[in-house]
Amino acid sequence: MMAARAPYLFGAIAVLFGLVIDLRVGVVLGGWLAAWTANAWIARRGGPGVRWLVPAIFGLTLIALWEAIVQLFAVPFVILPPPSAVAARIAASTDVLYADFIQTFVRGALSGYAMGAVAGVLVALLADRFRFLGRGLLPVGNMMAALPIVGTAPIFVMWFGSNWESKAAVVFTMVFFPVLVNTIQGLKEATAIQRDLMTTYAAGYWQTLWRLRLPMAMPFIFNGLKIGSTLALIGAIVAEFFGSPIVGMGFRISTSVGTLALDMVWAEIAVAALAGSLFYGAVTLVERAVTFWHPSQRR
Amino acid sequence: MADMVIDQERAIHRSSGFRVARLFAGATVPVLAVVAAILAIWYAACVPMNIHGTVNLARVHGFEAVPASRGERRDIGAFALVSRNPAAIPFVWSEEKPRLPAPHQVGAEIWRTVALTAPNDRRGLVYHAWTTLSATALGFAIGIGLGVALAIGIVHNRAMDLSVMPWAIASQTIPILAIAPMVIVVFASVGLTGLLPKAFIAAYLSFFPVVVGMVKGLRSPDAMQLDLLRTYNASAFQVLMRLRLPASMPYLFTSLKIGAAASLVGTIVGELPTGGAGLGARLLAGSYYGQTIQIWSALFVAAFLAALLMAVIGAVQGVTLRRMGMVQG
Numbered sequence: 320m321m322a323a324r325a326p327y328l329f330g331a332i333a334v335l336f337g338l339v340i341d342l343r344v345g346v347v348l349g350g351w352l353a354a355w356t357a358n359a360w361i362a363r364r365g366g367p368g369v370r371w372l373v374p375a376i377f378g379l380t381l382i383a384l385w386e387a388i389v390q391l392f393a394v395p396f397v398i399l400p401p402p403s404a405v406a407a408r409i410a411a412s413t414d415v416l417y418a419d420f421i422q423t424f425v426r427g428a429l430s431g432y433a434m435g436a437v438a439g440v441l442v443a444l445l446a447d448r449f450r451f452l453g454r455g456l457l458p459v460g461n462m463m464a465a466l467p468i469v470g471t472a473p474i475f476v477m478w479f480g481s482n483w484e485s486k487a488a489v490v491f492t493m494v495f496f497p498v499l500v501n502t503i504q505g506l507k508e509a510t511a512i513q514r515d516l517m518t519t520y521a522a523g524y525w526q527t528l529w530r531l532r533l534p535m536a537m538p539f540i541f542n543g544l545k546i547g548s549t550l551a552l553i554g555a556i557v558a559e560f561f562g563s564p565i566v567g568m569g570f571r572i573s574t575s576v577g578t579l580a581l582d583m584v585w586a587e588i589a590v591a592a593l594a595g596s597l598f599y600g601a602v603t604l605v606e607r608a609v610t611f612w613h614p615s616q617r618r
Numbered sequence: 619m620a621d622m623v624i625d626q627e628r629a630i631h632r633s634s635g636f637r638v639a640r641l642f643a644g645a646t647v648p649v650l651a652v653v654a655a656i657l658a659i660w661y662a663a664c665v666p667m668n669i670h671g672t673v674n675l676a677r678v679h680g681f682e683a684v685p686a687s688r689g690e691r692r693d694i695g696a697f698a699l700v701s702r703n704p705a706a707i708p709f710v711w712s713e714e715k716p717r718l719p720a721p722h723q724v725g726a727e728i729w730r731t732v733a734l735t736a737p738n739d740r741r742g743l744v745y746h747a748w749t750t751l752s753a754t755a756l757g758f759a760i761g762i763g764l765g766v767a768l769a770i771g772i773v774h775n776r777a778m779d780l781s782v783m784p785w786a787i788a789s790q791t792i793p794i795l796a797i798a799p800m801v802i803v804v805f806a807s808v809g810l811t812g813l814l815p816k817a818f819i820a821a822y823l824s825f826f827p828v829v830v831g832m833v834k835g836l837r838s839p840d841a842m843q844l845d846l847l848r849t850y851n852a853s854a855f856q857v858l859m860r861l862r863l864p865a866s867m868p869y870l871f872t873s874l875k876i877g878a879a880a881s882l883v884g885t886i887v888g889e890l891p892t893g894g895a896g897l898g899a900r901l902l903a904g905s906y907y908g909q910t911i912q913i914w915s916a917l918f919v920a921a922f923l924a925a926l927l928m929a930v931i932g933a934v935q936g937v938t939l940r941r942m943g944m945v946q947g
Contacts, residue, residue: 358777358780359777361777362776362777362779362780362781363777369780370780370784373777373781374780374781374782374783376781377781377785378785397804397807398804398808399804451651453648454644454645454648454649455647455648455649455651455652456648456652458645459649459652459653462925465875465879465924465925465928466879466921466925467882467883467886467920467921467924469795469883469887470886470898470901470916470920471917473901473904473905473913474910474913474914474917476905477717477905477908477910478667548791549790549791549792549793552793553793553796556793556795556796557795557887560799560902561902562905568796569796572797572799572800573799573891576799576800576803576891579803579807581800581804584797584800587796588796588797591792591793591796592792595791595792595793596788596791596792598791599791
């Protein structure tokens, strides 16, 4: 029990020490310690809702401390705007944020993601049909999936112009390889016994593929799709740093950084974070519906 | 029937063609074939991609452009223009600023800027690659250190686990990379430039994969192993050093590979607004001045760096896991 209390003792000493040096340091440390004690108590107590309550308190504490630090220490706006200013900016410019969201996420990221995912699965099927191609494509695809593909952005901007088409092309390239590699891997999942069973049913290649091997590959395909979902938004935003029309999240971030309007930058980041998490969540929901039979989905 | 098959196999083994057959069965020949196909497509694609630029320079190259006016040519598709100007085809692989440089042009540029330029020359790629690599490595090291430390904390403290883990997982779905330019500018406004801001981004990007992977790894020992250490009256620290850390090694290396790739991308994107040294700055400069060959060579060097990082981690992984008896060989 002593070991569990020691951190709080140290914490209390740190708060007192902070109060002696500077009242503001003490306030910040004290707020942190209070929130942490509350969290530790809730976590130890257990019960329903702990899985939501504790991270929520932690997140709110971070935001509150951010606000407190910025206000108490008068941190310059150009270094770190307070969360209240960011919230005010979000509320004041929803139309701009919405236009940027449509341009970058819907036009650039989503269209590129859809094309990249479909192409990845199709090429993987080709690689499966023709073994020679598969043996060659898997190492090359693995290699490509680890490369900094986002660097191709300036090339695509040069080829497809500065509008959303070039962003979709970057996203396509970034999503294609993870989906390809994972699908090739997943198509190998069906065991010899299962395939033999399909043969005894007189199932042809396509029937075996549709009824056995594609369903078996789904957990792998969704793994690739999830990796791609986080890459898609990154690709679309970073590609806009190399050229874009005067709308888009990447454009807004780079121009706002230029004019030191950091509240706008953080507002865009908040939108990007929300869009990224929701997108990932949506893919996970579809995965749960498609691969409900898989052990990892059991609850 | 079975004997016949075995006899045939023996014959194959005896024949001098066996090595060739094994090459075909392995990955070497298929990979070479795929690479050759990519190169062939690349060379072929240069024709329609570069034909407009080449025909625009018809007078320099010494042939007649058909049709003669630039405006008319702009309205013609690439393939139609190729069929009307067969004389232009030899020049599409040697333009100075092509839309798609040919592989040998990129190779020659890399050779010129890597081998024929002094390593500390700003015009050479070795200088830029080193700038990027040093920031990546520094950030990666910081990211590993902090990530492993936080993972150890999470495994030992339930409050920390419940507080931090959901955010660590959620943060991987967030395009953190988008704030890289802002971080650079903010650091610059407080007078901090050069290696550290980029390393900060690289550290941040490699941090969360390491945390998530290490938490999984530190929890990988099963209840029986933990019970055994309890019967030994081992302290939490001893359990960590003797059981949890060794057991987490395979997970560590997997997340290191993800983290290294993320660090490199983070550094390159972080170099975009600096405009100075580094592969990212090189990419942006190439994109401003239409120096496509420069963009492609910077891209290939970046790919080489990524492969180098993967190879180093893979080698360390192989040696470590073999020493620990976790893999055969």
